[in-house]
Structures are given as C-alpha cells and as structure tokens.
Amino acid sequence: MRIGLFATCLGDTLFPDAVKATALLLARLGHEIVFPPGQTCCGQMHINTGYQREPLPLVRDFAELFANVDAVVLPSGSCAGSVRHQHQLVADRYGDPPLRAAVRRVRAKTYELSELLVDVLGVTDVGAYFPHRVTYHPTCHALRVLRVGDGPLRLLRAVEGIDLVELPQAESCCGFGGTFALKNADTSAAMLADKTAAVLATGAGVCTAGDASCLLHIGGGLSRRDAPVRTLHLAQILAATRTAPHTFAEAHP
Template structure:
C-alpha cells in the first residue's frame, strides 16, 4: 500500500504539528507514509472566489504530485471535498467552454477515488476505530460543514474518539451548526461569521470540556481566534493530534496555551 500525505496549505503554514501527528499515527498503525514535495494548493481558494481558469493548473499539479499512490490522505475535509466535488466540475467546465483538457479529465478520474479524509481512511480503509490513543481530558467534538454535509463523515470521528483511552467525550450542543468560518465567508461577512463563532464557543464552554476538537484546522483556527479574543478557558485541537497521543508519547500543549482542563 502506497500512501501519500496531502498536508494542505493551512496545515503546512500554520499547523505543522497536525501533519506530524498524522504521520505518527499512521506509522504506528503500520502504514508507510510518503510526503510528495511537489504538492501545492488544491485550488479551493481560487475556485471558491470565482477564479475557475486559474484553478486548472493546480488541479493538473495535484494529479501529477500524487500519481502512483494507492491512497492520498489528508487531515482536511474541506480539501477532500474540493477534490471530490469540484475537480470533476473543473474538467467538465473546460469541455463545455470548448477547451477539452485530457489532463484535467484524468485528474478528476484518477485522483477523486484515491483521496480520503483521515477518519475515512482509518475507519473505511484500515478498518480500525481503536488506534491505541491515550488522551485523559474532557473533549467535545465540532463536525465541520464540509465533513458533515459534503463528505458524509457521520459518526466516524466520534467512533475514533470514543475508543481513546482516558478521554471524557462530551456532546456539543448545536454541533451541526456552522462555526461561521466558511473560508472567504469570514472575510466578506465578518460580523455574521464572528457571531456564529461566538455561538459555537459558548456551546463548547457549556459542555465544561477543556478541549474542542475537530477534523478541519480552518474551522478550529476561526474558533481559536474567538477563544483568544474572549480569553475563554478552552483549547482547540485537531482530532489527529488526539489520536496520535499515547501513554508513551502524550500530547504536550504549547507552553503559551492555558493548562487543559
């Protein structure tokens, strides 16, 4: 099995520990992980803001970077959704405009079925829910919109979290409500975005959990901004870092963060 890590732009630039956690986790489960250096942005920001033609070189580049791998795994539901939902549309749009591009067609045909969000890969491909993790804290889980609505992750993340030794998993009120990030939505509709984020933080605090986790760091980044602005006693953390934590190598919060409850 040849597996490639697609780290994504947000994780590469702002949350590299998440990528390291994915590698640690998969290697612990016996999976050898490669990191193709040619990978770049999947094109989601361009596509979502209307730069459809500018997205095309990125689609071709992604297909070339991950050619030859059996699986492409990423800790980002939004980027998986971009590949699955929009790569076929990019190729179809080029054909409709009289610009058929075999490389775009092949990218949609070959990359889409091999690209998996991390929890999908763990549960559906490896067939595991207990990954041998240890995380002795109270945790509540926020399902991001892309994972929930576009990928249909359903209870996969919760199955993985429920099997973690020592964890106290608490249900998040209004869990299926959007956190307000939505990429450029947070920029174009900042007041609405902030209000939605404040609702999410308030609901998380009501659980009494010290950690709010999710499977998309873009959402967690938005929530963390509100947490810091309000000096709330809450720590945001990608699910991969919880699953990578063990008794032998426990999660260590950054010294700048408040002590996890």
C-alpha cells in the same frame, strides 16, 4: 498501504503539528507515508470565489503527484471535499482528456483522515491515549460534503482516558466559511459567538475538529473570551499515546 499525505495550506503554514501527527499515526498503524515535496494548494479558495480556470495547474499538479499511491489522505474535510468534487469540475471544463481521466482516478482514492481510518482501513481504535475532557465540532465540509457521519466520534470514543462530551447544537456552522468570514463579518462573528458559547457549556478543556480552518476560527473566538479551552486537531489526539502523550506545546490558541 502506500498513502500519500497532502498537507493543505493551513496545515503547512499554521498547523504543521497536525500534519506531522497524521503521518505518525498512519506510520504507527503500519502504512508507508509518501509526502511529495512539490505539493501546493488544492485550489479551493480560487474555485469558491469564482476563479475556476486559474487553479487548473493546481489540479494537474495534485493528480500527477499522487498518481502512484494506494490512497491520498488530507487532514482536512474542506480540502478533501475540494479534491473530490471541485477538481473534476475544473478538469471537465478546462482540462484535456488525459487530465480528466487522471483526476477521476485520484479523486476516487482521496480521503479525509477519519474516512480513511474508519471506512477504508476499518480501524476505530488506533491505540491513542488522551486523558482530557474533549468536545468535538463536526465541520461543515466533512458533515455535508463528504458525509463522514460518526466516524470521528467513533475514533474519539475509542481513545483511552478521554472524557468525550457532546457539543450542543454541534451541527451548526462555526461561521468561518473561508471568505464568508471576511465578506459577512458581522454574521460570521454572531455564528462564532454561538459556537464558542456551546463549547464553553460543555466544560471541556479541548475542542477538536478535523479542519484547521474551523479550529483557527473557534480558537480565535475562545482566545478573545479568555476561555480556558484549547483547540486541537483530531489527528493530534489520535496520535497521542501513553509513551508519547500530547503536551499542548503547539496547541491553539
């Protein structure tokens, strides 16, 4: 399959290893990876703050860049949710008929990483090896917008050597929510305190998720508590093998 890879803003600037891991993983599974260099932001932050017309060029750019691939993968439930749901809203309100049609075509083949692996490619065992104790945080967009279900957990359970432990109150939000963490800082901090306490209660050495934004928030909270827990994107765990194990050199915090 010819798969287009969209890095996302946080992936590009703060979590490049998660983007690289996504490409390495899919290439190892036998797929051709296409990375259009002209890609930019998905436009989610504009839309979420009420600027719906402004991201029209970003929506058009995404539809054009990924028009000729079989599928588009985003290592982010948040950005995948924006492409699948918000792009059509912007195109319908402010775009022309060709753009609306182009957006419909590309959104129908856009997937978060675990969705692509489990629901499209039919793969749960990707040949990964990760001999560490891990807990998984299901992010809000993946859980409630994309409804990925237990796909990420099925992938993690198949990883050789992993000690996967359940996260208490896993479905509770970590408190990031984009600008929510800035506009409602006290509430966000309280939610983060609950999430980091839950992570620490598992005794895990690694907390993983499919969204860099949540990992950034949780990782910051754990770091401020001097907790001996690292955050690591799901793609990096799945990309690790016996011959190329993960070394934590680029892990957060």
